[in-house]
Amino acid sequence: MWIYEKKLQYPVRVDTCNPTLAAMILEQFGGPDGELSAGIRYLTQRWAMPTDQAKGILTDIGTEELAHWEIIGTIVWKLIKNVPIKDIEGTPLEAHYVNHGKSPFPHDASGYAWTATFIQSKDDPIANLHEDMASEQKARATYEYLINICDDPGVKDALRFLREREIVHFQRFGETLDIVQECLNSKKYY
């Protein structure tokens, strides 16, 4: 089970109103390499993991991804909560606005809705862990693109934090892969 704590993992400061940037940041709210995909992917893969370390790392990184999802939603909300409607007109957020108003919604930057086809889970820990390592690298690349287009210093700071976490997670999944491979190689029955 999970317990909710009434705090963010990282203090999100947003210095500007910027509906266009908010629309782009939604990529990490509901896009294929976003935080929701990561959380659901890892938490779903736990059952078929052969070692206790692997079950632990998927549980704990999966949980952290949900905290990151909350950070992304907070960035988006803070970027648009005080924007007058006329300033949303003609921006990339306009199509989002006519469906959801200012509420965040899990779709990518171009409006494609989140779907479970973004993730995979197999009864094959090697395949799963390789997917997880790839997804951390793809998320890291996405954060770099977002940092490149971001001119809000507070948002940039939060995006840098999230980018660094992708690198730490990649490292931990690599170590987990070694542990799982060693476990599978030692199980030889004659």
Next chain:
Amino acid sequence: MDSKQLDMLKEIMEICFCLTDINLYLDTHPNDDRAVALHNTFSKKYKELTNMYSMKYGPLTNYDLSKYPWEYTKSPWPWEIEY
């Protein structure tokens, strides 16, 4: 939220982050005794600080003790705070 409360909340967030990061490291390095000791130091500090915080400002989780009326929903939500 006044600046004293915010400072304390930020300190809790910082220690919580240290716990999370060491937690992930320990999942794949369970035999690192220095890391376990570090985890325990932060764990104690975290419990102390969250107890102090919730006594003063209300609960951070729905599992904590509450005064009457129910305090959990009263404090600002994480996305409403100006950090």
